[in-house]
Amino acid sequence: MSSKPYAAKSFGQHFLIEKKIIEKIVTDFPPQWPSGIDLILEVGPGTGALTKDLLKHNHPYLAVEADRRMAEYLREEYPQLNLIHLDALKFNPPQDKSIWLVSNLPYNVSVPLLIKFSKLPNILKMTLMFQKEVANKVLALDNGKFKNNSLHTLMQTYFDVTLLTQVQKGHFAPPPKVDSTVLSFVRKERPLLPLEDFLVLESFLRQCFQFRRKKLTSNLKNNYSTQELQEIFQQQKISLDIRAEDLSLKEMLELFKRARRLPKE
Numbered sequence: 001m002s003s004k005p006y007a008a009k010s011f012g013q014h015f016l017i018e019k020k021i022i023e024k025i026v027t028d029f030p031p032q033w034p035s036g037i038d039l040i041l042e043v044g045p046g047t048g049a050l051t052k053d054l055l056k057h058n059h060p061y062l063a064v065e066a067d068r069r070m071a072e073y074l075r076e077e078y079p080q081l082n083l084i085h086l087d088a089l090k091f092n093p094p095q096d097k098s099i100w101l102v103s104n105l106p107y108n109v110s111v112p113l114l115i116k117f118s119k120l121p122n123i124l125k126m127t128l129m130f131q132k133e134v135a136n137k138v139l140a141l142d143n144g145k146f147k148n149n150s151l152h153t154l155m156q157t158y159f160d161v162t163l164l165t166q167v168q169k170g171h172f173a174p175p176p177k178v179d180s181t182v183l184s185f186v187r188k189e190r191p192l193l194p195l196e197d198f199l200v201l202e203s204f205l206r207q208c209f210q211f212r213r214k215k216l217t218s219n220l221k222n223n224y225s226t227q228e229l230q231e232i233f234q235q236q237k238i239s240l241d242i243r244a245e246d247l248s249l250k251e252m253l254e255l256f257k258r259a260r261r262l263p264k265e
Contacts, residue, residue: 004047004073016049016104016129018171021182026053028164028184030100030125037124038097043088043113044106046070048077054102055081064091088113093120100125107131107176111151114138118158118185119198126159126185129167135181139163147245150205153252157192157201159185192253204256208244216244224259232258 016022030037040061045051047070055061055078063083065071071085084091089112093099101123105113110130117123136142138161140152155161167180193201210219217229217240224232233240236254238247247255 015046015173016167016171017173018167021165021167021171022049022053024165025102025127025129025182026050026057028102028127030186033100036098037100039094039099041093041099041101041123043091043101043103045074045083046104048074050102050104051078051081060097062093064088089116093117093123095120095122097122099123100127102127104129107134107178110134114151115154115202118155119195121187121195124187127164127182128185129180129182131176132166132179132181135163135183138183142245148247148249148252149245150202150209153205153249154198154202155185156249157253158195158198159187161185192249193256200260201256204259205252208252208255212245213243215240216242216247219244220259 038060040054040057040059042051042054042061042063045063045065046067051063051074061082063074063081064086065074065083066085066087068085071083074081074083089109099120099122101117103113103126105128107130110128111134114128114130117126130138134151137149137151138155140146140148162184164182164184167182169175169177169179172180207223208216208219217226217233220229230240232255235258236251238251238255244252
């Protein structure tokens with residue numbers, strides 16, 4: 001049996017070694033487990049810190065690993081493993097199965113992967129580890145205060161998100177430079193907007209939060225006239241001087257609904 005491959009910087013690899021954290025992740029079952037989930041999908045299993053225990057569920061399982069060394073090691077370590085050697089950003093999960101996605105996401109592509117998988121309606125549950133700073137954005141936490149952002153609004157529109165556990169640098173080998181956070185996502189049975197609106201909403205939010213310190217009206221002025229913005233803001237009883245980060249989730253989604261009814265200039 002070959003030795004474990006070393007962590008490669010090019011893949012942003014840091015291997016989880018803390019057993020208590022591993023146990024919390026692999027037991028973060030969907031509420032309807034196991035009947036409501038057809039497949040466990042693990043992205044970036046690395047040397048298999050989570051894989052060993054995920055396989056113990058005796059449930060259909062699929063792993064996607066971009067690093068050929070890791071893929072070869074895991075196939076030797078777990079001959080029964082169903083594994084695809086592919087960059088997860090290029091991977092399209094099966095559409096005919098309800099999925100629980102589990103991953104210690106690579107820091108450098110965590111947000112693109114989150115967006116990619118959030119758009120897929122059959123991914124009902126996600127247990128994902130992020131750099132703590134990114135997790136705080138999903139939770140809209142900024143030094144203990146609520147500060148809205150595009151990622152928070154997008155995720156909260158389609159998922160119920162909870163903090164599962166905090167992860168310290170020393171829980172990895174090699175240790176990263178920052179702490180991490182594991183978040184648990186459960187897809188809303190009744191999303192706040194239809195999933196067909198996902199891409200349009202994402203684009204609108206990028207515009208709203210393009211310049212964080214600017215007024216929201218300044219960020220939107222390239223697409224809507226001053227008069228249109230004044231009318232919308234007055235209808236919602238929102239100050240024209242407000243920043244996007246100070247709007248609640250409900251206010252931001254209402255703004256989106258009103259703005260999309262207007263023809264763009």
